[in-house]
Amino acid sequence: TSHHRIALIPGDGIGTEVIPAARRVLDTVAARHGLGFSYETFDWSCERYVSLGAMMPDDGLDRLRGHDAILLGAVGYPGVPDHVSLWGLLIPIRRGFQQYVNLRPIRVFEGVPSPLRDAAPGDVDLVVVRENVEGEYGEIGGRLGRGLPEEMAVQEAVFTRKGVTRVLDYAFSLAERRGRHLTSATKSNGIVHTMPFWDELVAERATAHPEVAWDQEHIDALAAKFVLDPRRFDVVVASNLFGDILSDLAAAVAGSIGIAPAANLNPERDFPSMFEPVHGSAPDIAGRGIANPLGAIWSAAMMLDHLGHPEAAAHVTDAIATVLAKTPVRTPDLGGTATTAE
Amino acid sequence: TSHHRIALIPGDGIGTEVIPAARRVLDTVAARHGLGFSYETFDWSCERYVSLGAMMPDDGLDRLRGHDAILLGAVGYPGVPDHVSLWGLLIPIRRGFQQYVNLRPIRVFEGVPSPLRDAAPGDVDLVVVRENVEGEYGEIGGRLGRGLPEEMAVQEAVFTRKGVTRVLDYAFSLAERRGRHLTSATKSNGIVHTMPFWDELVAERATAHPEVAWDQEHIDALAAKFVLDPRRFDVVVASNLFGDILSDLAAAVAGSIGIAPAANLNPERDFPSMFEPVHGSAPDIAGRGIANPLGAIWSAAMMLDHLGHPEAAAHVTDAIATVLAKTPVRTPDLGGTATTAE
Numbered sequence A, B: 001t002s003h004h005r006i007a008l009i010p011g012d013g014i015g016t017e018v019i020p021a022a023r024r025v026l027d028t029v030a031a032r033h034g035l036g037f038s039y040e041t042f043d044w045s046c047e048r049y050v051s052l053g054a055m056m057p058d059d060g061l062d063r064l065r066g067h068d069a070i071l072l073g074a075v076g077y078p079g080v081p082d083h084v085s086l087w088g089l090l091i092p093i094r095r096g097f098q099q100y101v102n103l104r105p106i107r108v109f110e111g112v113p114s115p116l117r118d119a120a121p122g123d124v125d126l127v128v129v130r131e132n133v134e135g136e137y138g139e140i141g142g143r144l145g146r147g148l149p150e151e152m153a154v155q156e157a158v159f160t161r162k163g164v165t166r167v168l169d170y171a172f173s174l175a176e177r178r179g180r181h182l183t184s185a186t187k188s189n190g191i192v193h194t195m196p197f198w199d200e201l202v203a204e205r206a207t208a209h210p211e212v213a214w215d216q217e218h219i220d221a222l223a224a225k226f227v228l229d230p231r232r233f234d235v236v237v238a239s240n241l242f243g244d245i246l247s248d249l250a251a252a253v254a255g256s257i258g259i260a261p262a263a264n265l266n267p268e269r270d271f272p273s274m275f276e277p278v279h280g281s282a283p284d285i286a287g288r289g290i291a292n293p294l295g296a297i298w299s300a301a302m303m304l305d306h307l308g309h310p311e312a313a314a315h316v317t318d319a320i321a322t323v324l325a326k327t328p329v330r331t332p333d334l335g336g337t338a339t340t341a342e
Ligand SMILES: CC(C)[C@H](C(=O)O)[C@@H](O)C(=O)O
Pocket: A189, A190, A191, A220, B086, B244
């Protein structure tokens, strides 16, 4: 049997409720598919920050390094500023482990109505490939003249040939294995020096993937098309910020943020990759056992796929589709009365 | 009678078809409301660029300066790069005339179905207030090491206290006159130095507008909420890039980009303001007389309002609502067979 060491970081709020649910699914799958998992659970969280002054220990990344993958619940806690909880845990892992691909599949499932009139189950089946470690989000920038009339804040967006090329190659290869279509999100018609560079690199990498048909759309028009005609998309590749926006938008179009999964991948496998539901820690419903575990479970399926077990992964996503289509079992966010454990 | 000098810049493609339609409406309104308009038409366009090498003459802004308002159709032409057509005309006018508010009202009209299942006419009635001259779009940045493996492109986003404060004050004042609710688009949970500054200024300006209830949403979650629950929004204030994305998204939620208007305002009236439909030059349908003129006509109504004639403006928007609700007259983009002139 193939054995994997999984780091679990339940985090805060409903993160601590959905990770045990995902683990139960993993154990069931392990038994059926002849896999073995050992888990190490890390209590890194805002709660830890409040008592010990740090989201994770100084040697946090070193402790994770020996694992084959990381499954994260959610971080965030009323009273702990977002920049503490995120820069102190999520962002250092993404960046330190060069998880430069953020992958977010979106499907309209039977049994979960899309808010769009015309989006029937099966119609929408797309993946957003988001650049995850550079671009518009970064550490270069700051504030000048605090409190003065001439005060200003600046932020530098940095796009490198290496950083953009590798995520584009990932996206083109994914398109080769899926519907052979790629859409690049851009904004090269505005006053932005980085996006014409992005466009050039897309055109350059396209020549290495001739079987993939591709086009590009400005981010404003693309956001509109996600609502007007989401069927047309297969793989959508986008910068860090654009991908952040498009993936939440697409999850909304599919009817539920509670189901949406994400993978933070280091495709070279130099470091562990991290899997996490798109939803947050949801303090408003935390502790009641009613959080939707499907986002965490689908994230676990993406982890199975990454670990080299595509059949096991498909088994889980098929089970999600079956439960939604054929049973009334669903959590309150989807209009049901089920608990997380059910 | 009150008299106004209007600069018309039809531009390219369907811009040259919708501006004459808007002008006919303005003339009708002038007769009914005792107003006088004189027009000067400027042939600034990609066509001019192709024959003369520039979108507009060097003293273009000076020629516009004496006018009370500018009505623009659309610019863009196959073969002329966007950065030429936009940086050569639209952007210099917005920036040169300190049109720091980009105002985009969005309504779901009876007779124009929204792509959202639950958005009935009257349900959605919001305004996006976009900062229009600084922020993520700007001239600071560039490229290093062309063609080398270490090539990179950088873009500096610049947010100033003055620039942010004035657009926030505009948005809060608008909320005072409308539904008394304001939502600020932010992303202060990411690694972005500018957005915590934006948030501080929002909280600061809120104290000067105590009758307005306000909240803030991260741009990714906000884009999702525009699809999941657009009814809840009244005034949404956003940076240049976020406002660009949200306003196109909202126009899609309302069912048609062809109807959506925009105002580029210099609220102090030191310079003329500019009004333009959100749609582009649409080369694919240009020359056939079937473009939807409602975006340009609604933009003309916003111009009437800005010029101090709110009753005349309401007369035009009421007429748009009546035509859509009570007659079958609509252009092909809305499923009809009418021509632009009809
Ligand atoms: C064409 C482009 C430069 C422009 C912008 O981004 O400002 C457009 O998208 C708009 O919204 O008016």
